[in-house]
Amino acid sequence: MITKHLADEDIQLYLDGISTTRDDFIRRHLLTCQHCQEELASYQQLYKELKDDFGYGLSAGFSERVSSKIPVSCRSSLVSQYSEIILSLFGVILGGFLAFYIIGAESVIKIFSNLNPIGFFSTDTTLNSLRFFSSILRADFHLILLAGLILIFIIAFDKIISVFRYN
Amino acid sequence: MNDECRVTIQMILAGNKDAFKSFVEEYQRLVSHIVFKMVTNRADREDICQDVFIKVYENLGSFRFESKISTWIAQIAYNASVSYLRKNKLTINDNPAIEADVVQYISDGGCTPADYTESRDTSLRLAIEIDRIPALYGTILSLYHLEEMSYAEIGQVMRMPEGTVKSYLFRARKLLKERLLAKYQREEL
Numbered sequence: 001m002i003t004k005h006l007a008d009e010d011i012q013l014y015l016d017g018i019s020t021t022r023d024d025f026i027r028r029h030l031l032t033c034q035h036c037q038e039e040l041a042s043y044q045q046l047y048k049e050l051k052d053d054f055g056y057g058l059s060a061g062f063s064e065r066v067s068s069k070i071p072v073s074c075r076s077s078l079v080s081q082y083s084e085i086i087l088s089l090f091g092v093i094l095g096g097f098l099a100f101y102i103i104g105a106e107s108v109i110k111i112f113s114n115l116n117p118i119g120f121f122s123t124d125t126t127l128n129s130l131r132f133f134s135s136i137l138r139a140d141f142h143l144i145l146l147a148g149l150i151l152i153f154i155i156a157f158d159k160i161i162s163v164f165r166y167n
Numbered sequence: 168m169n170d171e172c173r174v175t176i177q178m179i180l181a182g183n184k185d186a187f188k189s190f191v192e193e194y195q196r197l198v199s200h201i202v203f204k205m206v207t208n209r210a211d212r213e214d215i216c217q218d219v220f221i222k223v224y225e226n227l228g229s230f231r232f233e234s235k236i237s238t239w240i241a242q243i244a245y246n247a248s249v250s251y252l253r254k255n256k257l258t259i260n261d262n263p264a265i266e267a268d269v270v271q272y273i274s275d276g277g278c279t280p281a282d283y284t285e286s287r288d289t290s291l292r293l294a295i296e297i298d299r300i301p302a303l304y305g306t307i308l309s310l311y312h313l314e315e316m317s318y319a320e321i322g323q324v325m326r327m328p329e330g331t332v333k334s335y336l337f338r339a340r341k342l343l344k345e346r347l348l349a350k351y352q353r354e355e356l
Contacts, residue, residue: 049293050312063191
């Protein structure tokens with residue numbers, strides 16, 4: 001006589017088709033235990049009923065009503081799609097103008113003339129990398145600082161926009 | 168993610184209203200399953216569903232195709248329902264018996280509650296019992312059995328670990344089975 005029956009969890013896992021180490025035991029037990037067979041039948045019936053969609057339906061014409069509200073949000077959707085790009089570009093242009101205004105055109109030209117990015121990508125990478133970084137260090141420190149600040153500003157601004165968009 | 172879905176999304180983003188209408192028709196069942204289970208106030212449910220689709224529309228451009236679109240929509244519907252409950256100072260488990268919904272359903276379907284009590288319609292019996300269990304259980308049951316979502320997908324929607332989803336699902340089914348057996352004979356189920 002079988003004294004220990006299957007747990008509800010075992011029967012549900014069996015019906016869900018989820019494989020466990022107890023699969024063989026569950027199958028064998030179900031062949032011989034009438035109590036568990038009845039439990040299985042109850043669950044099978046429940047699963048069948050749960051598949052039937054009782055569905056508290058939305059009222060007729062719901063999709064039409066939602067669609068009719070779209071034109072208002074359509075524009076905001078397009079704006080939101082490109083807002084990050086527009087604002088990032090704005091940040092870059094603003095940063096450039098600020099650099100020219102604060103440091104002066106002469107210093108900006110000087111930094112670009114000191115930089116040698118082509119050499120950075122040549123075959124002798126280690127030596128050229130060192131040359132490239134030393135050329136940066138020779139450049140106007142304030143300009144690098146300002147560029148860093150602008151970068152932080154853009155990242156922060158982008159983050160704020162993301163927070164608003166995803167919330 | 169199938170190509171058809173990508174094309175539909177692109178059409179919606181291009182401003183095609185008909186594509187959006189079809190999209191709503193395709194996913195309104197999913198949204199209503201979540202919102203109607205979570206929110207008991209009949210007057211607000213449809214408005215919430217409407218808000219969900221407007222939110223979906225507004226954020227469709229930022230959908231990254233990293234998950235199924237249905238999971239993403241379900242997540243928005245769940246978040247909207249939770250926000251509503253929070254705004255109205257309700258908790259997810261504040262789910263009073265809403266048999267009125269079932270009664271309404273019977274009336275909509277053309278039969279009276281009196282007819283129902285005489286009938287042996289197991290679907291309606293089950294629907295009444297589902298409405299009596301905590302909303303969280305009801306939502307998980309709908310997502311698993313009706314929307315055929317996996318434990319992982321439900322976990323993603325409801326922001327809970329897979330193990331918790333599994334445990335809630337098992338408890339919900341056990342609860343339903345016991346309640347139905349307590350009221351009706353095994354043969355009647």
